[in-house]
Amino acid sequence: MGSGCWTIEKRSNLRNEFLSRESGSVPETGCLSLVVLGASGDLAKKKTFPALFNLYRQGFLLSNEVHIFGYARTKISDDELRNRIRGFLIQGKGASDEQLEELSKFLQLIKYVSGSYDSAEGFQLLDKEISEHEVSKKTIEGSSRRLFYFALPPSVYPSVCKMIKNYCMNKSDLGGWTRIVVEKPFGKDLDSSEKLSDQIGELFEEPQIYRIDHYLGKELVQNLLVLRFANRFFMPLWNRDNIDNVQIVFREDFGTEGRGGYFDEYGIIRDIIQNHLLQVFCLVAMEKPGSLKPERIRDEKVKVLQSVLPIKDEEVVLGQYDGYKDDPTVPDNSNTPTFATVVLRIHSERWEGVPFILKAGKALNSRKAEIRVQFKDVPGDIFKCQKQGRNEFVIRLQPKEAMYMKLTVKQPGLEMSTVQSELDLSYGQRYQGLTIPEAYERLILDTIRGDQQHFVRRDELKAAWEIFTPLLHRIDNGELKPTLYQPGSRGPEEADQLLERSGYVQTHGYIWIPPTL
Numbered sequence: 001m002g003s004g005c006w007t008i009e010k011r012s013n014l015r016n017e018f019l020s021r022e023s024g025s026v027p028e029t030g031c032l033s034l035v036v037l038g039a040s041g042d043l044a045k046k047k048t049f050p051a052l053f054n055l056y057r058q059g060f061l062l063s064n065e066v067h068i069f070g071y072a073r074t075k076i077s078d079d080e081l082r083n084r085i086r087g088f089l090i091q092g093k094g095a096s097d098e099q100l101e102e103l104s105k106f107l108q109l110i111k112y113v114s115g116s117y118d119s120a121e122g123f124q125l126l127d128k129e130i131s132e133h134e135v136s137k138k139t140i141e142g143s144s145r146r147l148f149y150f151a152l153p154p155s156v157y158p159s160v161c162k163m164i165k166n167y168c169m170n171k172s173d174l175g176g177w178t179r180i181v182v183e184k185p186f187g188k189d190l191d192s193s194e195k196l197s198d199q200i201g202e203l204f205e206e207p208q209i210y211r212i213d214h215y216l217g218k219e220l221v222q223n224l225l226v227l228r229f230a231n232r233f234f235m236p237l238w239n240r241d242n243i244d245n246v247q248i249v250f251r252e253d254f255g256t257e258g259r260g261g262y263f264d265e266y267g268i269i270r271d272i273i274q275n276h277l278l279q280v281f282c283l284v285a286m287e288k289p290g291s292l293k294p295e296r297i298r299d300e301k302v303k304v305l306q307s308v309l310p311i312k313d314e315e316v317v318l319g320q321y322d323g324y325k326d327d328p329t330v331p332d333n334s335n336t337p338t339f340a341t342v343v344l345r346i347h348s349e350r351w352e353g354v355p356f357i358l359k360a361g362k363a364l365n366s367r368k369a370e371i372r373v374q375f376k377d378v379p380g381d382i383f384k385c386q387k388q389g390r391n392e393f394v395i396r397l398q399p400k401e402a403m404y405m406k407l408t409v410k411q412p413g414l415e416m417s418t419v420q421s422e423l424d425l426s427y428g429q430r431y432q433g434l435t436i437p438e439a440y441e442r443l444i445l446d447t448i449r450g451d452q453q454h455f456v457r458r459d460e461l462k463a464a465w466e467i468f469t470p471l472l473h474r475i476d477n478g479e480l481k482p483t484l485y486q487p488g489s490r491g492p493e494e495a496d497q498l499l500e501r502s503g504y505v506q507t508h509g510y511i512w513i514p515p516t517l
């Protein structure tokens with residue numbers, strides 16, 4: 001294959017190859033039942049089923065062993081569910097005959113079961129359907145694999161867990177398993193999250209529980225440990241002696257768009273910062289794990305979370321976009337922030353004094369997520385280049401994955417003057433033709449493989465809530481109020497002032513323009 005050409009090969013035995021190569025374990029052979037609970041909902045059609053389809057297309061889910069079950073209260077037929085999701089599986093009009101055939105074969109793997117989330121009847125029926133599939137595949141009882149994906153509001157998690165435990169478990173232990181995948185938000189604060197964890201923990205062991213945070217499945221988030229610990233460049237620089245401040249930013253250029261009712265209960269800190277941005281923060285700030293074993297990595301994430309100092313009110317800016325309360329599902333007196341900047345500080349030898357500025361907002365002027373590491377000024381600068389700006393290492397998570405280093409170079413030409421430029425690794429240009437897998441695709445594959453590295457462990461979740469609960473309670477009690485900002489703006493001006501007070505120095509006159517092909 002030529003060096004510029006990147007493709008995903010379709011092979012029939014990718015899963016088994018991976019298992020025997022990577023873990024040395026015996027490949028699992030029992031048939032696989034994937035159950036999407038809440039199959040009638042938004043997440044299921046937009047993310048879960050498309051991810052399953054992509055895994056199927058790439059040969060990770062095999063027709064002769066896998067079956068997919070949708071479960072929800074809505075009374076629809078198999079075909080009605082298939083028709084609801086069809087348009088989300090292949091987008092655009094130009095699907096080839098081969099793609100349409102693949103799609104049709106995939107849809108035939110899906111069966112829909114209707115039932116409630118708290119009564120035996122529906123789950124007994126579900127178990128019957130799953131068992132019939134297992135028998136039809138001649139699977140030895142106990143060796144089958146059952147994965148339950150909760151595309152559901154968290155309020156029903158406890159009763160659904162009980163129903164699965166009572167009626168739908170893999171029957172005995174002959175190499176098979178039962179796993180559950182739960183979506184965020186895992187609770188609303190420390191107490192509610194611990195309560196939810198206790199309820200689920202009474203029924204399932206930690207290795208059976210996959211708390212999904214889809215940011216952990218993004219390509220450049222998965223790259224963070226490799227970048228930090230496989231490159232000599234970064235090791236000596238990644239500390240308080242060299243780094244002045246770190247920003248982890250999430251922006252969306254649209255508002256709550258029909259999800260106002262859900263959003264108003266949670267707000268931007270619970271929706272984005274306490275989970276997605278905090279997970280990225282862990283990977284940027286944690287110490288090197290002893291190995292790549294999932295538990296060693298998660299141990300280090302917990303340690304860094306436990307070293308975060310209490311958040312100070314003067315290091316928080318909240319905003320709410322003008323028009324947010326026009327949504328009829330949002331109360332007129334809502335105090336819910338749709339924007340927040342929060343500075344986290346870590347009490348450790350590596351990071352003492354370095355602000356980690358976590359910023360997230362809806363209805364802003366652009367859509368992007370990035371990590372921006374700003375280095376300190378060069379001491380004894382003989383080129384007087386401070387006005388050119390500081391070195392920065394930027395990791396663009398989305399859109400258009402890239403990483404670039406802003407650095408000062410000689411302005412090309414006869415004069416000895418300096419200019420800001422960049423070393424740029426833009427994925428679209430470097431890996432032409434490569435389709436980067438969707439976060440959900442990777443993470444669902446991990447749940448099937450039994451790899452919990454990119455999932456949130458219970459103690460990690462607890463430590464995350466410990467950081468934000470006091471602040472969230474002050475907001476819920478109305479002690480901190482959001483400032484109004486205009487949709488399509490950068491958010492409240494106070495956020496830029498906080499950034500400046502935290503030490504960030506903006507490089508004026510320099511803009512990185514993503515390369516075009």
Ligand SMILES: NC(=O)C1=CN([C@@H]2O[C@H](COP(=O)(O)OP(=O)(O)OC[C@H]3O[C@@H](n4cnc5c(N)ncnc54)[C@H](OP(=O)(O)O)[C@@H]3O)[C@@H](O)[C@H]2O)C=CC1
Nearest residue numbers: 038040041042043044072073074151152153154183184185
């Ligand atoms: N949508 C998204 O983009 C994202 C969602 N998530 C999380 O994924 C989960 C599912 O989200 P989403 O699909 O948007 O949710 P939905 O509101 O679409 O709910 C999913 C399904 O659950 C059932 N349901 C809805 N409300 C209730 C209720 N009060 N009691 C019992 N059942 C109910 C409905 O099925 P029926 O009535 O047929 O039983 C519905 O189709 C949530 O935890 C959410 O926070 C996480 C990231 C992104």
Ligand SMILES: O=C1O[C@H](COP(=O)(O)O)[C@@H](O)[C@H](O)[C@H]1O
Nearest residue numbers: 214215252271272276369398439
């Ligand atoms: O979990 C959530 O994430 C999405 C943003 O995900 P992204 O992968 O498109 O960055 C956000 O819109 C939503 O509010 C939130 O619940």
